[in-house]
Amino acid sequence: MDAQTCLEKLRYVGVLNFATVGLDGTPQVRCISAIHYTPDTLYFFTARGKEFCRELLRDGRVQILAFTRYKEMIRVSAKAVPVPRAEQKKYIDRIFAEQPYLSNVYPGDTRKIGVVFAAGDLQIEYFDLGVRPIFRACYTIGSGKRKLRGYRITDRCIRCGKCLRVCPQQCIQAGDPYHIQQAHCLHCGSCFENCPVQAVERRT
Amino acid sequence: MDAQTCLEKLRYVGVLNFATVGLDGTPQVRCISAIHYTPDTLYFFTARGKEFCRELLRDGRVQILAFTRYKEMIRVSAKAVPVPRAEQKKYIDRIFAEQPYLSNVYPGDTRKIGVVFAAGDLQIEYFDLGVRPIFRACYTIGSGKRKLRGYRITDRCIRCGKCLRVCPQQCIQAGDPYHIQQAHCLHCGSCFENCPVQAVERRT
Known part of the structure; x- marks a missing residue:
């Protein structure tokens, strides 16, 4: 797996879920398929009157x-930032050409109410629950930052093996200290809760 | 369409997208299929160590x-609120019985790291872009509140008809004042931007 394969998979899925924080602080999520893909940027269309745009x-x-x-x-x-004004028409037309259904929703000139945003500098998380052990990885594109999540075992580890026994994915390796195989970790917190000496720390 | 049919459709989709606001204020969204449905509540499983849970x-x-x-x-x-402690085991076991793959992810006793949340008092928005004109509706279950979105035309309307001409869905009816058929409105903002006398207001 790699960043480009992830983008290709997004393109195949087609209809993606875009989450934002609402103007009133509430979680907001909606489906968007009006997307144009390049190797380093996702361009997507919305309308200026939608809360999503604001x-x-x-x-x-x-x-x-x-x-x-x-x-x-x-x-x-x-x-996500709006594409420069001078390029809006080009990107709107490209997205409408790639997704013909959009012309049914915004016929003729009414597409002018649209605005195209560019999302570059991506952090991509890949997570597969269908393999055993589960697999996760993190990639970046551009200057996207890799945010560490999950847990780590510190030098306070007394090598009692409790964490390994309670790990649903058996993803902890014995050692000094014990070690979480991050690629196979659910981030469930079992090791964190069960360590008798609080040797497990959150990475976030 | 009605609230119960919407819940049934969610159940058929199976894997849903759950959005929250992150501890750092960022938008967060993840897929969840560990869900038990009743006519008025969605029960869903996550693990105590996940950021989602926090x-x-x-x-x-x-x-x-x-x-x-x-x-x-x-x-x-x-x-969403956690199910009372005394009922956690019952709901965890029910969800694991309905979704057998979960026992591969959390085998044996490791499911004890889980917590089941109940989401009742639902506001449900239904939106279909595949019909013409598009169709939207809002339903509630329990004491879920109906949040008004989109636009309305006020008494300042001078009946010039500009809004109707720029509406992608032709969902505005002539009258005194002109009237937006909310069930067919994209919330795109064309009428709002183009009204020469600012007679169109946001409902939010």
Whole structure:
């Protein structure tokens, strides 16, 4: 798996879930398929009157989620900014050419109410619950930052082996200290809760 | 369409998208299929160590989104609270019985790291872009609140007809004042932007 394969998989899924934080602080998520893909940027269309547009203009932070036919989750964190005014028409027309159904929704000139945002500098999380052990990985595109999540075992570890026994995925390796195989970790917190000496720390 | 049919459709989709606001204020969304449905409540499973769980415990506000095979979007806004401690085991076991794959992810006793949340008092938005004109509706279950979105035309309307001409869905009816058929409105903002006397107001 790699960043480009993840983007290709998003393209195959087609209809993606775009989450933002609402103007009133509530979680917001909606389906979007009006997307044009390049190797480093997702361009997507919305209309200026939608709350989604106002949320993006205020903040720009968006998380994009897809679930593939192969039961993989792909999640992209990015900052979305409107494409420069002079290029709006070009990108709107490109997205409408790639997704003909859009011309039924916004016929003729009415597409002019649209605005195209660009999401580059991507952090991509890949998560597959369908393999055993489960598999996760994190990739970046551009200057996207890799946010550490989950847990780590510190030098306070007394090598009692409790964490290994309670791990649903058996993803902890004995050693000094014991070690979490991050690629196979659910982030469920079993090791964190059960360590008798609090040797397990959150990475976030 | 009605609230119960929407819930049934969610159940058929199976894997839903759950959005929350992250501990750092960022939008967060992930796929969840560990769900038990009753006519008025969605029960869902997560693990105590996940950020998702901490986000819910802090705030509880969640938005749940599905895209059906028939190209409908169904979006549920709710407040999620943990099921009482004495009932956790019952709900965990029920969800694991309904979704056998969960026992591969959390084998044996390791499911004890789980916590089941209940989301009742639902606001449900139904949105179908595949019909012409598009169709949207809003339903509630329990004491879920109906949040008004989109636009309305006020008495300042001078009946010039500009809004009707720029509406992608032709969902505005002539009258005194002109009137937006809310069931067919995209919330795109064309009428709002183009009204020469600012007679169109946001409902939000």
